[in-house]
Amino acid sequence: MWKDKESMKFSIITLGCKVNAYESQYYAGQLEELGYEQVSPEKACDICIINTCTVTNTAASKSRQKIHYAKRMNPNALCVVVGCFVQCASEEERKALDADLIVGAKQKNELVNLIQQALKDHEKIDVVHEVTQFKDFEAMPVHCFESMHRAFLKVQDGCNQFCSYCAIPFARGRERSLNHEQVIQIAKDLCDKGHTEIVLTGIHTGRYFDGEYDLAKLMKALLENTPDYVYYRISSIEITEVSDELIGLMQENSRMCHHLHIPVQSACNETLKRMNRPYTIEQFKEKIEYIRSCIPDISISTDVIAGFVQESDEEFETTYKNLAELELSFFHVFPYSKRNGTKASTLKGEINGKIAKARVARLLELSNECRKRDMQRFNPVQVLIERQQDGYYTGYTNQYHPCKILSDTSISGRITFEWQRIEDGTYYGKKD
Template structure:
């Protein structure tokens, strides 16, 4: 059987799509591009803004038009945020929200076997635990991604993610270290830590800086680390010191500013002023 995956949105979605592909390929399924004939179409959606939601709808319709007889699987933030009527209107065979994504392959097999539509969308208030979705090998043998965090508590006024992915939760640090070791064993030489709110990593014992220190201590000296998008308020002194002291921490930070207008930042519910942002950037550059 052949499958295709259309991925919208952030690096976390791209990571999760890689996980779905790996799980299906382990069972003997073959991945093809979205414009080819296939038996299963997976659309990994986004809803961070109205534009993202509109693109998700367009890609769902495109997939159904390209392969009208294929099993249509819609997963992710867009369907989590959509109403029950909106989900029914998509006429998808399998709908999975922000929970039970790690059961996607089992649910696909069930849908193929039973020939019945399945809707698995739970209330975000039920999202208590981090669902591990480890990817142990990436096509690029140089760079690998490791999802360590999910969810968001920020509630920026323009963003639907807290309602689509639920509250913050993190992968246990011991599991993070083990997955990193597996990636090293596969030959990857750079690991990028990623999440919806990566800087808020907290498993109850380790924060992001402590996690990074443990990763550096438990993996070979030939492996480097990078952090995906992080908020300015979460670039801690401990993290900066680690980047300064350890050459295996890439001197790279992707920090969103959103606006250079304090009134706009206030309306956005962003937790900083432009002056605070600039001062922190100046401090980081003075250290690194």
């Protein structure tokens, strides 16, 4: 039922985190190198890839829905299901999906070879290993990104932290990192392709470790081995991993963008304890103050979970008050969603959905206020132009605030401009 590869089309549906998005980009690049054509999931294709998530029960349910959707849209296509959801699913659950190829969290770098094998043999393949077997980092280098300016580089996978609400250690296994020499070579390749900003990403990026190379030493080596016009970001990092060496590097080298995304998850000690987070809110605040004392123009954003199990009104108000005092640049806010198999799923005292939704709304309103206040600190701003859309040149500043710029002449790359107004969390201005 499947055609020869020369005429084949494929689609990818990606759920979950930025690491999943990175890995989907890798799959697409590998297939395109072989002559396959990517199309949107709504169009007819010969290979449907669903890159799944399992971080919550809702995410797992959405993964199942997208698998069924893909099969319904293209019933004769090769159905490929990959990632965290199938890694955590039982053998019976995987069989019930009726997919042609299933790949868990190991051998994802071999996905395209497995697709070719499935096409050739016309047999169903299930490649799901126990997470205890995940010892080596599987390199999945992406050498070119659509924006042609910002690129992502996955340097780490897995997590040892075991927060009580999170299934990631069960889905991706223990921490492992890409060899530092490979990281540097991939970064050089990205620079050769014209990328001028590289974002280091991973499941627990701050835990990067390869021999004597921690994240700070890796970053120093990247700065030394790539051109002066190439800037760097860290996608996300835990407060306990922002080392003095990393702060010093950000102080000394302007090519390190002055933005850190540091998940807090809750700003109340009682809630943090139930979450099994490795700090108190006082420790979090103290470290944020120290980072700012060293790098005054830094912007720090965060993640927050609202409505965690047993979160009382008093606990939520403590979180709200502390977040308001921290004056972070913006929050990603999520309502707590149960995930079977985690410690939190065994706790009693789930919060009513309407209450959790109302708490999310309050935190998002506070986030909007914080973003506007943080954005007003900077003018002019330095921004990396990524694309032209709806008549505007769009991009993000070094502090990771979005910009929309009008210009009568073509603009690209990293520019400096003065904004005229802030609207809906975006800088607007005109470049002469």
